[in-house]
Amino acid sequence: MISKVIHDLDEALNGLEDNMTVMFGGFGLCGIPENSIAAIRKKGTKNLTCISNNAGVDGFGLGLLLENHQIKKMISSYVGENDEFERQMLSGELEVELIPQGTLAERCRAAGSGIPAFFTPAGHGTEVAKGKEVRIFNGKPHILEHAFDASFAFVKAWKGDETGNLIFKGTARNFNPSMAMAGKITVAEVEELLPVGSLEPNAIHIPGVFIHRIFKGSAFEKRIEQRTVSKRN
Amino acid sequence: MISKVIHDLDEALNGLEDNMTVMFGGFGLCGIPENSIAAIRKKGTKNLTCISNNAGVDGFGLGLLLENHQIKKMISSYVGENDEFERQMLSGELEVELIPQGTLAERCRAAGSGIPAFFTPAGHGTEVAKGKEVRIFNGKPHILEHAFDASFAFVKAWKGDETGNLIFKGTARNFNPSMAMAGKITVAEVEELLPVGSLEPNAIHIPGVFIHRIFKGSAFEKRIEQRTVSKRN
Amino acid sequence: MALDKNGIAKRIAKELQDGWYVNLGIGIPTLVANYVQDDIKVEFQSENGILGMGPFPLEGDEDADLINAGKQTITSLPGSSFFDSSMSFAMIRSKKIQLTVLGAMEVSDQGDIANWKIPGKMVKGMGGAMDLVASAENIIVAMQHTNRKGDSKLLKKCTLPITGLNCVKKIVTDLAVLEVHSELGFVLSERAPGVSVEEIVSKTIGKLFVPDNVPEMSI
C-alpha cells in the first residue's frame, strides 16, 4: 500500500521545479524545515518564489538558498536579518513583497481552507492596501486579501506518524500548520517519526490528510537567533 | 485578582437578555453545553436567536429551550429531529435559517478571527446564494458570507483550567472551538476544571484568552442520539 | 436483477483507491465502508470532526463523545485524528478528500444534484452536503434509479431545490453505472447483472448516451 514515508530526500523534492512558488514554515530560525532547505540547496532548484515569514540569516535557514541564488522573490513580513539578503535586494537581484504577518498567516490558512479571499482591517491606509478593494464593515474599512497559491509547502514538526499526523512544539509551531494545509504538495520533516497509532488523536495539530510526504530529519541544528537570558543569582 | 471561575450559574448568565443572539456548541447532542442550556431554561430568557448546528431533540439539548418558547429563531445546518421544533416552525412561531454546515463553522471562526467576510463556493447556484454577492475565483463562482455577531457563546469542553484554556474530547469538539472564539462573552462548561498549570501548553485547543467564564458542569447526561453497534461474535 | 443497497455500496467500493480519504454520506453511502478491498487502505472522514473512522462499536462500548455526521456511535482507528468543524470543512473545501459519496433525490444530465429539500415537506437542512458538493472534485451519487412512484431520478433538469451545480461525476444506481459528461449527458457505462439497456433507457429522462457495448457490472 501507498506510504507517505520518504527515505531519500530526492523523493521528498520530487516534482519541485524552477520558478515554482514554495512555502516554508518557521518564524525566524524557530521551527524551520532545516533538512528540506538543505536538500533544496543541494538540488539547486532556481528562481523560487518563497513564502516565509522571514528569510533566514547568513549561512542558515533560507539564507542558504539566497547565497546560492535560488530565490527570485521573497514574500515575507520581516526580512533583512541577513547581509546577503540586503545585498541582493539593493542590487535588484531579489524581489521582495512585504505583507503584514497576520495577513500572511491568514492567506496561508485561506489557501488550505478553500477560501479564495477574505477581508481584513490590517494594512488599510498603508501602502499594503494599494490597488486592493476596500470595503466598510461595522463602520471600519477593510481590504480584500487573497489566498496564496503554492506548489509546495515545507514544514517542520516535532512528532509525526506515518499517516502524516503532526504535533508541533512550543513556538516552533508558528506558520507550520497553516502552510501544511496550504501546499499542493506538503512535505513534513519531523524530529520523531512514529508508527501509526502512536499519537493521541485529540492532541494532533494537523491531521495527516494535509501531508503528502513525511520524513525524519537527520539533523536539526536549531540555531538560536537572539540568545537572551536572565542572570542566575 | 480577577477569576474566570464561576460557582453560581446565575453568574454565568449575567448579562444574557431577551432578544440576544447566542451560539451553542455541539453537533447533534454531542458536546452540547448541557448545564448552560438548563440554566438558560431556568432563567427564562426569551426571543433568543440561536446559532447551533442542530436544534436538539424533544426534551433534551436546545429542545428544552424550544419547548419553553425561549427561541425566536434558529440558525442551523440541520434541524427537525424534534417534534416540537416542527410544530413551532410550521405554525410560524419559530423562524429558521438554514446554512451549509461548513459555512456555519467558517462564519463562527471568522467572527472569532476578526475577518468580517469571506468567499466560499458552498451554496452557489442554490437558494442559499440568494441576494449574496457572487464572484469568480480560479474560474469558479463563490459567494460572499459574513461573520456572525453573537453576544454570548456557550461551549462545552472536556478539560479546562482556571484561566480558561480548553481541551475537547473526540467528536465532542465540533463547533465548540470556533464558537468559543466568536462569543462577545464566552461561557465554557467543562467536565474537569483544573488548577492553572495542569494542562500541557502544546495540547490546548482553545487558549484561555477567548474564554470569559468557566465552570465545572454539575451533570453531564451525554445522551446518545443514534445508538448504533456492531454485534459481538 | 436490480442491485440492492449493499450491491450499490459494493460497486462503489470498487472505485476506492489506495491512500484515498473518503467522505461517506448518510444511507447507502455509509455501507460502502463495509466493502473496502483488503489490499488497499482508505481513511474515512466524517465532517463532524474525525479522520480514521472505524466500524460501529461493540455493544456496551458506545461513547457519546464519538459519533459520525449521521449522529451514529462509531469507533476510531489507529492513526485517527479529531478536529473542529472549521478544520473539517477546511479540508473539504481545499479538496483534500479524494472521494465524496452521497445520496440524491434527483441528478441532472449536467451533474446538478438535489438532495436536501422537498417543497411542502418539513425541511431538515442541507447539513454539510452543499459544502461537499461545491468543493469535491470526485463525487459519486448512490441512489435508486427511480423514486417510489417509479419516476426517473435522472433528469434533464432538477425539479427540486438544488444542492449544487455541475458537480456529480458518477452515479451508481440499482440498475446502472453512469458517468456525467459535459456534452453527452449521462453516459451509460455499466448495467446491473441481468438488467437490460432498454430498461435503463426507459427509466432515464435526462440525456443519455449509450455506447455500443455496455458491459454488466462485476461486483
Next chain:
Amino acid sequence: MALDKNGIAKRIAKELQDGWYVNLGIGIPTLVANYVQDDIKVEFQSENGILGMGPFPLEGDEDADLINAGKQTITSLPGSSFFDSSMSFAMIRSKKIQLTVLGAMEVSDQGDIANWKIPGKMVKGMGGAMDLVASAENIIVAMQHTNRKGDSKLLKKCTLPITGLNCVKKIVTDLAVLEVHSELGFVLSERAPGVSVEEIVSKTIGKLFVPDNVPEMSI
C-alpha cells in the same frame, strides 16, 4: 528630568489592569513586563504563538523552540498555551488582547502611527505591527519625544509611510504622557518629573492641548 527607557516602561506598566492580555512590541515595550504590579495578573501574548510568556530563561535553559516575536529566547509560565500564527492573529484581530504597546518613529495628532519603514533605508518589514494597530482598541506608543536630531516625533501628519490610521490612544515618551483626542489632538496629561510644560510644547509639532493643570507623573 526626562525618563530613561525603564522609566517609560514603568509608567506604562501602571496602565495594566488585572486580568488583561497584553502584547508588547520590541524595544522599550518589552521592558514593561518587568514592572507589573504585584497585586494584578496580566498575561503576555507574543504574536509568534504564545500566551503566558515568562521572563528570559536562566543561562543554560534556553530552548530554541521557545522564542518571542523578537526572536529572543523566553520561558513560558504555568497556564500558558501555544498556538499557530493564524490563531494568534485571530485573537489579535478579534480584539481579545486588551492592550498593545509598541514603539513608533512618528505619531500624528490624529493617532496615525508610522513605525515600519524609512524611505531610502533598508526596509525590514512590518512584521505583525500592521495587524496589531489595525485591530487593537487600546494602543499605547512608547517612544522618545524627539528623534536623534532633536526633531519632534509628535506631528500633525506622519511623514514616513503609515503603519495604521487613527489607532494610537496614548503616548508615553521620555517627557510626557499624552492622550490622542479626535478634536483636540494630543492632550498633555502628565509630564515627566522636573520637565516643564514649555519644553514639551516646544518639542511637539502636532496640535497639542495643554490643560490648566498638568501634573507630574508618579512612577
